[in-house]
């Protein structure tokens with residue numbers, strides 16, 4: 290009791306130790322982690338829900354709201370989860386002293402300022418989600434030292450600068466989401482080295498240059514890739530057409546080239562394919578009809594030509610098809626079969642019973 294009181298007043302674990310109990314010496318985290326947490330709390334300027342009321346000295350810090358400690362080592366913080374609490378202020382650099390931390394989840398608040406530059410000291414960090422805040426500054430280079438990271442979410446902030454080229458050293462990363470920031474520079478080629486990657490989202494940034502050659506070559510589990518709303522150029526690396534991808538988004542870039550004719554065979558699990566507003570040419574491969582789970586197909590505003598393959602009419606789950614502003618030839622009756630099937634939906638004969646939107650605006 291007294292011991293805790295002294296900790297409260299002076300943050301003086303060592304005083305406490307010499308004065309009362311030697312047993313506590315086994316747990317070094319008792320002092321450093323608590324001090325780091327109090328420093329973190331001091332950085333928060335607004336706490337409308339009163340989360341930090343429980344962060345008081347009559348309550349062991351492992352019981353504070355949002356804090357989890359390791360069972361084997363009481364007093365070592367392993368997780369901070371304080372999401373969706375309208376907290377504002379800065380994320381204190383003291384957080385880097387919580388060296389047992391595995392999860393730091395502060396998404397959907399109003400934190401501003403930069404990500405602590407020495408966050409890379411958290412060698413045990415597995416999950417970092419700072420999404421939906423007002424963070425500025427850059428993605429700290431030291432983050433690439435958090436080699437245990439499995440999920441990394443920084444989306445919906447105002448981060449600028451480029452993605453560290455060493456990002457590929459995060460060899461356990463499964464989910465990387467930097468969407469809706471102001472990132473510039475190019476996609477690091479080391480991204481192709483992360484074999485554990487399942488989801489990669491860089492939507493709405495200002496990223497330029499080519500998509501790394503070989504992206505997806507090792508990431509055999511990659512199922513979600515969104516690069517829409519950037520300034521990417523070049524072609525889609527062939528390795529990406531060889532995966533169990535479910536979602537593939539390239540909308541609004543400056544990509545060119547054509548889809549491989551066998552895309553529907555090599556991407557059998559595809560559900561969403563977004564290519565609109567690019568410089569794609571070639572034709573629309575009939576093999577897409579073999580990727581039977583396709584729900585959304587948006588090819589609009591490109592230079593894709595040839596006939597619209599009537600086989601697409603077989604796609605039973607297709608709900609959104611946009612082929613507008615391309616160079617499709619729809620001048621003979623057969624090339625309208627797809628559209629006619631759409632129109633006869635209510636005649637019950639159509640196989641495309643699920644489709645709700647079709648765009649076949651005349652091309653240029």
Ligand SMILES: *[C@@H]1O[C@H](CO)[C@@H](O)[C@H](O)[C@H]1NC(C)=O
Pocket residue numbers: 321324325328383386
């Ligand atoms: C964090 O650790 C450093 C030394 O590693 C120390 O100087 C600093 O006071 C600590 N900060 C807090 C808030 O515990």
Ligand SMILES: *[C@@H]1O[C@H](CO)[C@@H](O)[C@H](O)[C@H]1NC(C)=O
Pocket residue numbers: 342343344345346347348
């Ligand atoms: C300290 O936290 C406990 C647990 O949330 C709470 O019951 C108590 O009212 C708090 N004490 C103060 C002084 O805020």
Ligand SMILES: *[C@@H]1O[C@H](CO)[C@@H](O)[C@H](O)[C@H]1NC(C)=O
Pocket residue numbers: 312313315316319349350351363364365
């Ligand atoms: C500090 O360490 C002691 C001894 O292991 C432990 O009983 C106590 O729960 C720890 N205090 C906190 C706040 O974790």
Ligand SMILES: *[C@@H]1O[C@H](CO)[C@@H](O)[C@H](O)[C@H]1NC(C)=O
Pocket residue numbers: 373374375397
């Ligand atoms: C964000 O937090 C607010 C409460 O602060 C909550 O109402 C909202 O649903 C949360 N949004 C998301 C996307 O979690």
Ligand SMILES: *[C@@H]1O[C@H](CO)[C@@H](O)[C@H](O)[C@H]1NC(C)=O
Pocket residue numbers: 409430431432434
């Ligand atoms: C990464 O960790 C190593 C070894 O601990 C250290 O030498 C290096 O400076 C760190 N890099 C960054 C960018 O923090």
Ligand SMILES: *[C@@H]1O[C@H](CO)[C@@H](O)[C@H](O)[C@H]1NC(C)=O
Pocket residue numbers: 396417418420440441442443464465466
């Ligand atoms: C971040 O947190 C949100 C809300 O819990 C979750 O939906 C999302 O998957 C997380 N993203 C990452 C990359 O951790």
Ligand SMILES: *[C@@H]1O[C@H](CO)[C@@H](O)[C@H](O)[C@H]1NC(C)=O
Pocket residue numbers: 425447449470471
């Ligand atoms: C990020 O980009 C948006 C859109 O261009 C701009 O309005 C905003 O000011 C930028 N934010 C920062 C912090 O640069």
Ligand SMILES: *[C@@H]1O[C@H](CO)[C@@H](O)[C@H](O)[C@H]1NC(C)=O
Pocket residue numbers: 457478479480482
């Ligand atoms: C990918 O990993 C290999 C083997 O570890 C390494 O030699 C190569 O430099 C890495 N490539 C990039 C771009 O980081």
Ligand SMILES: *[C@@H]1O[C@H](CO)[C@@H](O)[C@H](O)[C@H]1NC(C)=O
Pocket residue numbers: 484485486507508509510
């Ligand atoms: C792919 O996922 C499976 C099942 O979750 C897992 O066992 C395997 O290790 C993953 N492959 C890679 C390269 O991470």
Ligand SMILES: *[C@@H]1O[C@H](CO)[C@@H](O)[C@H](O)[C@H]1NC(C)=O
Pocket residue numbers: 527528531
């Ligand atoms: C696709 O995978 C097959 C079999 O795994 C392999 O033979 C082929 O070279 C791969 N193609 C590309 C473009 O990676």
Ligand SMILES: *[C@@H]1O[C@H](CO)[C@@H](O)[C@H](O)[C@H]1NC(C)=O
Pocket residue numbers: 553575576577578579600
């Ligand atoms: C779909 O796959 C079958 C074999 O499974 C093949 O015979 C057929 O030609 C393919 N359809 C298209 C449109 O590629």
